[in-house]
Amino acid sequence: MTEFIPPGTRWFALPSPFPFKRGGTLLGARVAYETWGALSAARDNAILVLTGLSPDAHAASNADNPAPGWWEWMIGPGKPIDTERWFVVCVNPLGSCKGSTGAASPDPATGQPYRLDFPDLSIEDIADAAAATVRGLGIERLACVVGNSMGGMTGLSLLARHPGIARDHVNICGAARALPFSIAVRSLQREAIRLDPAWDNGQYDDAHYPESGMRIARKLGVITYRSALEWHGRFGRVRLDSDRRDDDDPFGLEFEVESYLEGHARRFVRRYDPNCYLYLSRSMDWFDIGESCGHAGDTHRGLAAIRGLSRALVIGVNTDILFPIEQQEEIAEGLRAAGCAVEFQPMPSPQGHDAFLVDAERFGPALRVFLSSAGSFPDGMTP
Structure with a gap:
């Protein structure tokens, strides 16, 4: 059981006990975060970045950790999220193994990792932990909350559960x-982990780690993170050279795309805790903003119940199969019903769900234009 904490990580101690939506509490829990830029005297220039399932809080290089972050091209001086203007906070989700308290963290009652004794985690718990961190930093109202993928779910939950916490x-x-x-895909990912004998009902250790299960889970995820268009364009039906094939394995790797998935998976498996993966994956399956807002089964009413938000930019990708673009259209329509001025931008990116990580030419300008305005949309953008 290992936590993977990048250099320069800071921590915020959550209120103790910290209650979970579905029952249970944590004692002595904490949230990992990093910051960029300077908080204004009025404390009105803060942007909160909420991540997907696997990233840590190191979204970009900073004085405490000069290594490039997972959103390096987006955050920094003169970049779309300009740290000469904005004070940026990125939090690692509660339940992760990248610094925030999760199933791999020590239970103060036993000194041993929580493992499956960790409480049932929901997106709402992740949102509440992020809200506590923001307020603990002395920020009562964010200028903007930015959420990607699972972070988009967390952002909506944050806005619903903490009205007025963000302007945009x-x-x-x-x-x-x-x-x-997406539920079906994540269910298969969790099954691959749980059916690996080394998982041992969550009782694995570094010497006996469910590597096969995690490899398969990661491969399934990566397949859905990109689009069929990109897979075809990058790899086609190109076969591996003979010196890269195992002739003793009649069903071994044969195509370049198989080799890519294998390499990607192997880089991931020993850098993420399987139990944390299970908890965070399930939290996404459970999430429904309608249920979260007391309107079970009615997503539109749940979104329309959000209060205190002035503007929103909602971005989807035409080739996203994991969080298809109709889901971002649904968010935009619901936030408009809440009285928010909304700009919806469908991106014609070939990269699928992960386009926001790699398509700087499209996503960078969209955020730069939105964040450059104050109180209204600039020319060329209509609510």
Whole structure:
């Protein structure tokens, strides 16, 4: 059981006990975060970045950790999220193994990792932990909350559960509820982990780690993170050279795309805790903003119940199969019904769900224009 904490990580101690939506509490829990830029004297220039399932809080290089972050091209001086103007906070989700308290963290009652004794985690718990961190930093109202993928879910939950906590919102490839296809994929990922004998009902250690299960889970995820268009364009039906094939394995790797998935998976498996993966994955399946807002089964009413938000930029990708673009359209329509001025931007990116990580030419200008305005949309953008 290992936590993977990048250099320069800071921590905020959550209120103790910290209650969970579905029952149970944590004692002595904490949230990992990093910051960029300077908080203004009025404390009105803060942007909160909420991540997907696997990233840590190191979204960009900073004085405490000069290594490039996972959103390096987006955050920094003169970049779309300009740290010469904005004070940026990125939090690692509660339940993760990247610094925030999760199933791999020590239970103060036993000194041993929580494992499956960790409480049932929901997106709402992740949102509440992020809200506590923001307020603990002395920020009562964010200028903007930016959420990607699972972070888009968390952002909506944050806005619903903490009315007025942010003036503006950017939701990128997010969702107001989990759909059957994404639930099915994540269910298979969790099954691959749980059926690996080394998982041992969550009792594995570094010497006996469910590597096969995690490899398969990661491969399934990566397949859905990109689009069929990109897979075809990058790999086609190109076969591996003979010196890269195992002739003793009649069903071994044969195509370049198989080798890519294998390499990607192997880089991931020993850098993420399987139990944390299970908890965070299930939290997404459970999420429905309608249920979260007391309107079970009615996503539109749940979104329309959000209060205190002035503007929103909602971005979807035409080739996203994991969080399809109709889900971002649903968010935009619901936030408009809440009285928010909303700009919806469908991106014609070939990269699928993960486009926001790599398509700087499209996503960078969209955020730069939105964040450059104050109180209204600039020319060329209509609410």
